[in-house]
Amino acid sequence: MGEISxxxxxxDRRKLTVELAALADEGKLDEAAVSRVLKAALAEGRAEVRRRFDATGDGRMAARTLSYLMDQIIRALHDAATQLVFPLANPSTGERLAVVAVGGYGRGELAPHSDIDLLFLLPYKRTPYVEQVIEYMLYRLWDLGLKVGHSVRSVDECIRQAKNDLTIRTALLEARYIWGEQALNQDLRAKFLKQIVAGTGPAFVEAKLAERKARHKRMGDSRYSLEANIKDGKGGLRDLHTLFWIAKYLYRVEDVATLIDRGVFTAEEVRRFEKAEAFLWSLRFHLHYLADRPEERLTFDLQPELARRMGYTDHAGSRGVERLMKHYFLIAKSVGDLTRIFCAVLEAQHQKRSLLSRARFGLFQREIEGFPVDGDRLAVADADAFVKDPVNLLRLFEVAQRHDLDIHPASLRLITRNLKLVDAKLRADPEANRLFVAMLTSKKGPEITLRRLNEAGVFGRFMPDFGRVVAQMQYDMYHHFTVDEHTIFAIGILWKIEQGLIKDEVPIASEVVHLVQSRRVLYLAVLLHDIAKGRGGDHSELGADIALKLGPRLGFTDEETETVSWLVRYHLIMSNTAFKRDIDDPKTIQDFVAAVQSLERLRLLLVLTVADIRAVGPKVWNGWKAQLLRDLYWRAEELISGGLIAVKREERVKVAVDALRSELGDWTDAAFAAHVARGTPSYWLAYDKETLARHARLVERAERAGDALALDTRIDHWRAVTEVTVYTADRPGLFARLAGALALAGANIAAADIFTLANGKALDNFQVQDGEGREIERPEDLKRIRQCLERMLADDEPAPPDLVFPPSPLGRRTELFNVAPRVLIDNKGSAEHSLIEVNGRDRRGLLYGLTKALAAQKLQIMSAKVSTFGARAVDVFYVKDKFGLKVEGDARLKPIRDALMAVLEEGEAKTSSPPAAPSPSDPDSDSAAAE
Incomplete structure (x- = not known):
């Protein structure tokens, strides 16, 4: 790394020591004076480190320099304590101590906001003098504002505790002498190597790898999380530290370059290690300085400025922030490669299979299809296996998958060195393509195998279009993983659906997946559905073109290829229809079926959509979305099979009313007839009989009591919503008032059904959630909703009032993403209504502003579909004019569009941070429910 210049x-520690001594001579060396002098020196030193880092961007050197600065502060403090404050002319053995750095500080690395971990090392037991010195030093370090982790132990205590505690053992492994009685540190080092390290290498390695695995699981077990933790996440600095700890324990090395001589790493692999370490340290320093705290996560709000500081600029087709994150993910992948290589060498040199998996002993060699088997891992016979037949680069993975075997890390290392063999000739090889499709569609489960292929670098080279989305992020709040990781997750979910492993959560998809005629088509469509992300333009259309090229190469028939291409082209149509259109409107179903055309495509589309949404990230899938997709599927299936055509609307209404009568068996015929007279055909067809019965009882109670307002709430855990039903006199702007009241109460509206009954009363049903997308069920929250609704409806003013809403639970995060305001008015999507789709940045009270604007335009809102995808709100309103007709003509539509745009732009104007640069991704991707 080089010496500190x-x-x-x-x-200047000498100057610092002289200054402290001068204060002592003048009798002014009180605690405040010592703290003041050290604080000034620390501040000046930190400023110099910051200046050097800003000039060079060298995070590793900055970490080393900060460590050097802290060393000198501690040495000066130690000398002041032992020589000036508590001087002893001839200290006894028990009055001596050594100050030792442990943890990251022990490695000689400190980030700007790192903790300082110290071991005060004693010869045998504490004495009053030693306790006095330690206490004095700790208080002065705390006065400096440092976060100090410390322990006070004798040499023997360290050894005893290290035998049983892996954390202490690791800390002592990195222990570095700072100041004081150096012989104590030497004694500790000698005893540690003799009594702890000797003969325990394999056990230590196994424990550290198990610790690493547990940490990965705790952090989400993916190195492709879009808000990655660069310290503890998979592929982060801690993984490099783990490799170094193991190397130091086994080989007694002090730097990674020494591993070349030990035959562990090649010179190229050491360069990769150092490159990864340098990038991660520079990124960490920028992160700490930018956040001004010990932040280790690349949160969305910090990523754009980090990209700017590190020199990542916008290019055609990609933004600077996306380029930074792609670089990070590739570095994280490289760290994973180095880990596999390192583990392969450990096993080869130490002949301990337990270093990587279960603690089994005894080697039983056998062979499967030309590949030797070492325990439960498949290997290659010799170093030329891939050169002799490049198809083996795929065959190895396929055989391992078929026989439920892992792949030997030594073989993975050999693959990495032979990736150039994955060329155009291999891509055109029929057997190589057959093997790939066999892995993709294997009933053994393709997710693990595809991830192995991706980690090894084979996947992206064998399918270059997929290689373009490896480590490709999407800078938004909706997606949680890179495109390649999302795709592999989706294929894993498809396999779980097929195996019935999640049938309780997705029962219809789990049933219809077995009715599709070609599962090969389904698996390839899931693989390719996002393959054109990040190219600009419509990724669905571009992906469909890629499918047409890849299908024949992979051995698919023309019919199969055409179906795959269609699925990729329309992979968003089902989610867009279910989440953004009123599926109670017959025209919506007719238009959807006109695009889908067949039951086979409908089934394929449902399963693909479910897998896609569930793979977006945690908490994205919920019962509400499941219900919407199920309803759309059943209605489309009924229409395709002739059901809706055969049963007239009047007959369906009669069936619904008859079913309601059976639910209200305790009602008199007169009471039931009076209630039926209030309803409308669209209302009777909108709900199941249980919901209709619940509404009926609410209406009957309100009419009998003469209540001006009746409210009912019901928690639906399956759909993750709370239903809020309001029965009150209809009036202009009523929906806006209700939306405003719910926003004031802190509720997010997931969907809304609006009905005006024959008696002039409104029966409006809202599905609401909290800020985390969950049902609202706390009694105090439900009470607040009721109070806000009552207050809002008690207002007699003709126009809805101006309201001030509480901050969104997402805070400033929604301000970080570019969401272009857009208003679309469609008079073809419904036979009776005009559809107004509004896209804009989500914020608390947005729906109120939009509906208030529509009320001012004298429009009746008949139904609303309300959706949020990360920072983007997509609200669709089914409206009529005051005469009950569609809204048509430019003279009428332009004021409506302008009024809604004004609401959207008002929110943009209130954004305190500048908008992000436009994303090059296709326009539908930001608002799509499934990506």
Missing amino acids: DPRKVI
């Missing part, structure tokens, strides 16, 4: 510009 001009270290006295960072801190």
Whole structure:
């Protein structure tokens, strides 16, 4: 890494010591004076480190320099304590101590906001003098504002505790002498190597790898999380530290380059290690300085400025922030490669299979299809296996998948060195393509195998279009993983659906997946559905073109290829229809069926949509979305099979009313007839009989009591919503008032059904959630909703009032993403209504502003579909004019569009941070429910 240049510009310890001694001579060396002198030296040193880092961007050197600065502060403090404050002319053995750095500080690395981990090392037991010195030093370090983790132990206590505690053992492994009685540190080092390290290498390695695995699981077990933790996440600095700990424990090395001589790493692999370490340290320093705290997560709000500081600029087809994150993900992948390589060498050199998996002993060699088997891992016979037959680069993975075997890390290392063999000739090889399709569609489960292929670098080279989305992020709040990781997750979910492993959550998809005629088509469509992300333009159309090229190469028939291409082209149509259109409107179903055309495509589309949405990230899938997709599927299936055509609307209404009568068996015929007279055909067909019965009882109670307002709430855990039903006199702007009241109460509206009954009363039903997308069920929250609704409806003013809403639970995060305001008015999507689709940045009270604007335009809102995808709100209103007709003509539509745009732009104007640069991704991707 190189020596620190001009270290006295960072801190001059001699000058510092002289200054403290002068204060002591003058009788002014009180605690405040010591703290003041050290604080000034620390501030000057940190400023110098910051200046050097800003000039060079060298995070590793900055980490080393900060560590050097802290060393000198601690040495000066130690000398002041032992020589000036508590001087002893001839200290006894028990009055001696050593100050030792442990943890990251022990490695000689400190980030700007790192903790300082110290071991005060004693010869045998504490004495009053030693306790006095330690206490004095700790208080002065705390006065400096440092976060100090410390322990006070004798040499023997360290050894005893290290035998049983892996954390202490690791800390002592990195222990570094700072100041004081150096012989104590030497004694500790000698005993540690003799009593702890000797003969325990395999056990230590196994424990550290198990610790690493547990940490990965705790952090989400993916190195492709879009808000990655660069320290503890998979592929982060801690993984590099783990490799170094193991190397130091086994080989007694002090730097990674020494591993070349030990035959562990090649010179190229050491360069990869150092490149990864340098990038991660530079990123970490920028992160700490930018956040001004010990932040280790690349949160969305910090990513754009980090990209700017690190020199990532916008290019055609990609933004600077996306380029930064892609670089990070590739570095994280490289760290994973190095881990596999390192583990392969450990096993080869130590002949301990337990270093990587279960603690089994005894080697039983056998062979499967030309590949030797070592325990439960498949290997290659010799170093030329791939050169002799490049198809083996795929065959190895396929055989391992078929026989439920892992792949030997030594073989993975050999693959990495032979990736150039994955060329155009291999891509055109029929057997190579057959093997790939066999892995993709295997009933053994393709997710693990595809991830192995991707991690090894084979996947992206064998399918270059997929290689373009490896580590490709999408800078939004909706997606949680890179495109390649999302795709592999989706294929894994498809397999779980097929195996019936999640049938309780997706029962219809789990049933219809077995009715599709070609599962090969389904698996390939899921693989290719996002393959054109990040190219600009419509990724669905571009992906469909890619499917037409890849299908024949992979051995698919023309019919199969055409179906795959269609699925990729229309993979968003089902989610867009279910979440953004009124599926109670017959025209919606007719238009959807006109696009889908067949039961086979409908079934394929449902399963693909479910897998796609569930793979977006945690908490994206819920019962509400499941219900909407199920309803759309059943209605489309009924129409395709002739059901809706055969049964007239009047007959369907009669069936619904008869079913309601059976639910209200305790009602008199007169009471039931009076209630039926209030309803409308669209209302009777909108709900199941249980919901209709619940509404009926609410209406009957209100009419009998003469209540001006009746409210009912019901928690639906399956759909993850709370239903809020309002029965009151209809009036202009009523929907706006209700939306405003719910927003004031902190509720997010997921969907709304609006009905005006024959008696002039409104029966409006809202599905609401909290800020985390969950049902609202706390009594105090439900009470607040009721109070806000009552207050809002008590207002007699003709126009809805101006309201001030509480901050969104997402805070400033929604301000980070570009969401272009857009208003679309469609008079073809419904036979009776005009559809107004509004896209804009989500914020608390947005729906109120939009509906208030529509009320001002004298429009009746008949139904609303309300959706949120990350920072983007997509609200669709089914409206009529005051005469009950569609809204048509430019002279009428332009004021409506302008009024809604004004509401959207008002929210943009209130955004305190500048808008992000436009994303090059296709326009439908930001608002799509499934990506």
